[in-house]
Amino acid sequence: QVQLQESGPGLVKPSETLSLTCNVSGGSFSSYYYHWIRQPPGKGLEWIGYSSYTGRSNYSPSLKSRVTISVDTAKNQFSLRLTSVTAADTAIYYCAREVIGYCDSPGCLKTYNWFDPWGQGSLVTVSS
Amino acid sequence: DIQMTQSPSSLSAGVGDRVTITCRASQNISRYLNWYQQKAGKSPKVLTYAASTLQSGVPSRFSGSGSGTDFTLTISSLQPEDFATYFCQQSYSTPYSFGQGTILEIK
Numbered sequence: 001q002v003q004l005q006e007s008g009p010g011l012v013k014p015s016e017t018l019s020l021t022c023n024v025s026g027g028s029f030s031s032y033y034y035h036w037i038r039q040p041p042g043k044g045l046e047w048i049g050y051s052s053y054t055g056r057s058n059y060s061p062s063l064k065s066r067v068t069i070s071v072d073t074a075k076n077q078f079s080l081r082l083t084s085v086t087a088a089d090t091a092i093y094y095c096a097r098e099v100i101g102y103c104d105s106p107g108c109l110k111t112y113n114w115f116d117p118w119g120q121g122s123l124v125t126v127s128s
Numbered sequence: 129d130i131q132m133t134q135s136p137s138s139l140s141a142g143v144g145d146r147v148t149i150t151c152r153a154s155q156n157i158s159r160y161l162n163w164y165q166q167k168a169g170k171s172p173k174v175l176t177y178a179a180s181t182l183q184s185g186v187p188s189r190f191s192g193s194g195s196g197t198d199f200t201l202t203i204s205s206l207q208p209e210d211f212a213t214y215f216c217q218q219s220y221s222t223p224y225s226f227g228q229g230t231i232l233e234i235k
Binding site for chain 1: 129159160162164170171172173174177178181183215217219220222223224225226227228229
């Protein structure tokens with residue numbers, strides 16, 4: 001079955017750029033949306049944004065000015081860049097695939113979608 | 129943006145108990161509501177999607193219900209492996225958002 005695996009530095013200095021990559025294996029890479037979600041230690045989940053396999057992206061307004069999510073279809077990978085990090089960006093960063101589900105209304109204005117699977121998570125600490 | 133509010137924040141229950149967790153959206157999200165389970169040190173796993181559809185492989189003691197702004201996740205008979213944190217998530221519109229989580233602890 002499909003598996004996602006994050007990789008990247010576990011320590012980033014304040015004001016620098018956080019970069020993570022998610023490798024997708026065991027299934028088709030196309031026809032999905034790929035997301036980054038983070039969780040500060042002991043806290044809740046925050047959606048960061050997504051890129052489609054065609055490269056169309058959408059970001060959280062609170063992070064939009066600092067975030068870039070890109071895909072590399074040749075490598076079955078997608079990446080996160082977060083610039084000008086501070087201690088508030090310390091978190092476990094998860095990559096996740098968005099399953100495009102089904103419609104149950106005439107005309108299908110919007111499908112039911114959900115995140116599955118998730119990567120195991122990558123802890124990134126921002127500290128000098 | 130859509131705010132998701134879960135209650136309670138934490139809950140103590142025993143094996144065999146019936147447990148209900150509530151999630152409220154700040155606006156009508158129809159049935160675009162997913163529930164996830166997160167065990168300590170692990171990534172979240174989807175339990176139900178579209179408010180009430182059980183993900184393949186998830187035990188039938190889990191069930192979801194609701195539409196509009198009010199949703200519930202019910203575990204009919206708690207098992208030892210169910211003690212975890214549960215999150216709701218709206219997929220109605222971006223920015224996608226999660227509830228703050230409900231920690232389910234052993235009594």
